[in-house]
Amino acid sequence: MSNHEITLTINGETVTRTVEARTLLVHFIREDLSLTGTHIGCDTTSCGACTVLVDGKPVKSCTMFAVQAEGADIETIESLAAGGSLHPLQEGFWEKHGLQCGYCTPGMIMSAKGFLAEHPNPTEDEIRHGISGNLCRCTGYNKIVEAIQYAAEKLQSAEAGGE
Amino acid sequence: MIPGAFDYHSPRTLDEALSLLQKHAGEAKILAGGQSLIPAMRFRLAMPPILVDINRLDDLRYVEERGDHLAIGAMTREHALEDSQVVRSSYPLLHDTARVIADPLVRNQATVGGNIAHADPANDHPATMLAYHATVIAKGPSGERKIPIDDFFTGLFENAMKEDEILTEIRIPKPGANSGGAYTKLERKVGDYAISAAAVQLRLDGGTIAEARIGLTNVSAVPMRARAAEAELLGKSVSDAVIEAAGKAAAGECDPSPDLRGTIEYKRDMTRVMVKRSIHKAIARAKGGN
Numbered sequence: 508m509s510n511h512e513i514t515l516t517i518n519g520e521t522v523t524r525t526v527e528a529r530t531l532l533v534h535f536i537r538e539d540l541s542l543t544g545t546h547i548g549c550d551t552t553s554c555g556a557c558t559v560l561v562d563g564k565p566v567k568s569c570t571m572f573a574v575q576a577e578g579a580d581i582e583t584i585e586s587l588a589a590g591g592s593l594h595p596l597q598e599g600f601w602e603k604h605g606l607q608c609g610y611c612t613p614g615m616i617m618s619a620k621g622f623l624a625e626h627p628n629p630t631e632d633e634i635r636h637g638i639s640g641n642l643c644r645c646t647g648y649n650k651i652v653e654a655i656q657y658a659a660e661k662l663q664s665a666e667a668g669g670e
Numbered sequence: 671m672i673p674g675a676f677d678y679h680s681p682r683t684l685d686e687a688l689s690l691l692q693k694h695a696g697e698a699k700i701l702a703g704g705q706s707l708i709p710a711m712r713f714r715l716a717m718p719p720i721l722v723d724i725n726r727l728d729d730l731r732y733v734e735e736r737g738d739h740l741a742i743g744a745m746t747r748e749h750a751l752e753d754s755q756v757v758r759s760s761y762p763l764l765h766d767t768a769r770v771i772a773d774p775l776v777r778n779q780a781t782v783g784g785n786i787a788h789a790d791p792a793n794d795h796p797a798t799m800l801a802y803h804a805t806v807i808a809k810g811p812s813g814e815r816k817i818p819i820d821d822f823f824t825g826l827f828e829n830a831m832k833e834d835e836i837l838t839e840i841r842i843p844k845p846g847a848n849s850g851g852a853y854t855k856l857e858r859k860v861g862d863y864a865i866s867a868a869a870v871q872l873r874l875d876g877g878t879i880a881e882a883r884i885g886l887t888n889v890s891a892v893p894m895r896a897r898a899a900e901a902e903l904l905g906k907s908v909s910d911a912v913i914e915a916a917g918k919a920a921a922g923e924c925d926p927s928p929d930l931r932g933t934i935e936y937k938r939d940m941t942r943v944m945v946k947r948s949i950h951k952a953i954a955r956a957k958g959g960n
């Protein structure tokens with residue numbers, strides 16, 4: 508068994524901790540860092556509830572070891588409402604009723620954030636392809652797609668307005 | 671679930687990785703994208719005492735044409751393959767495949783080398799690489815070996831590499847003029863393994879099928895070529911009857927197991943359909959269509 512000291516950035520803050528090699532990133536985030544916005548929905552790498560951004564890319568944090576995140580820049584759902592105002596994605600989910608029970612929502616939003624960074628002006632098909640790793644048992648996805656379209660437009664117009 | 675305990679190493683160079691494998695022969699396992707290995711470890715189906723994480727070997731990430739082939743570094747993520755311009759324009763069979771492997775989150779981590787090294791008949795790249803007549807490059811303490819894809823898959827989750835070797839590259843021969851390929855996969859939902867899928871790569875000479883290779887996914891214990899189906903195509907002029915005969919031959923020669931994805935009869939018949947669809951698309955592409 509090996510323990511490792513790791514240093515990484517999480518939501519803009521640099522942290523150093525000692526972890527056991529077998530600690531999954533999601534457990535590290537939830538239990539060691541007490542950031543419980545990131546959810547665990549399955550044991551089989553299937554649901555995407557645990558999605559976080561690692562160096563900008565959305566990945567399933569239940570299928571990566573914390574020790575592998577040495578030096579990485581990690582963003583979780585807690586990073587979004589900076590300064591207390593909602594991120595356009597959060598606003599979109601609110602306005603368009605993109606959630607019901609909310610269990611899938613943190614993963615869905617982080618996945619959408621990574622997706623929009625690469626596809627700022629997506630078609631509906633691209634959005635559906637982009638979030639296809641995230642399961643939602645409640646909404647039927649239509650409202651989620653609308654929420655992401657809302658955010659894409661808002662982010663685009665903020666960019667055009669030079670904000 | 672939490673995996674069993676292990677010792678973790680994260681080498682910075684290929685040589686360092688190779689010497690770790692040699693030093694811990696029989697105990698060390700390579701960790702690439704982790705999207706097959708970590709789920710297996712969580713269920714304690716795999717309990718390697720030592721992991722050699724090769725994610726810091728950035729030199730093994732590339733997709734580019736070199737001489738007569740496309741070279742793919744083993745640590746290339748599926749996402750990069752899906753996005754690659756040269757793959758999109760010149761290797762449609764590979765582009766088809768990359769898009770339907772798992773889901774976008776898994777594809778951000780999963781590697782092409784891991785997909786092939788895992789030798790899982792449910793994985794999609796083995797069939798595609800069989801159809802492409804690819805070559806696998808394995809590096810070990812005594813140098814580099816070229817393993818033809820036809821010799822690579824030796825059993826369920828077993829391949830022709832030695833324990834102290836690392837798969838470093840996959841080479842796909844550049845398709846010649848009048849070539850086309852396609853991958854067709856039947857899946858229950860996005861992110862699932864295939865019920866059945868077929869990879870076809872062929873070359874036309876006038877109206878005749880001059881070359882054809884077909885790989886099948888998830889309908890046998892070891893990734894397989896549909897040689898009887900290929901034989902139905904070779905030297906024939908293109909017709910619906912010839913394509914149907916190839917589909918039927920593939921249905922007959924595959925060896926699926928019944929499971930949640932369907933009965934043997936169903937999987938055989940879907941294999942017939944997948945093979946036919948891939949052949950039709952490959953022919954259309956060989957003629958310059960999409």
Ligand SMILES: Cc1cc2nc3c(=O)[nH]c(=O)nc-3n(C[C@H](O)[C@H](O)[C@H](O)COP(=O)(O)OP(=O)(O)OC[C@H]3O[C@@H](n4cnc5c(N)ncnc54)[C@H](O)[C@@H]3O)c2cc1C
Pocket residue numbers: 551552553699700701702703704705706707708709744770771772773776779780781782783784785786787788790792793794795835836837838861862863864
């Ligand atoms: C929910 C889900 C759905 C999936 N669906 C599909 C699907 O539809 N189609 C599909 O093809 N795959 C699918 N996969 C599997 C996925 O593509 C895996 O990532 C892939 O099988 C293995 O690649 P990896 O890089 O993650 O390898 P790892 O999991 O890290 O390794 C797999 C095995 O290969 C060995 N290995 C890895 N790299 C090397 C190397 N360079 N040299 C020597 N040995 C090596 C490892 O030691 C290990 O034994 C799915 C996975 C998940 C979690």
Ligand code: FES
Pocket residue numbers: 546547548549550551552553554555556557558567568569570
């Ligand atoms: S918890 Fe379900 S994919 Fe990670």
Ligand code: FES
Pocket residue numbers: 605606607608609610611612642643644645646
């Ligand atoms: S809102 Fe309930 S799972 Fe998506």
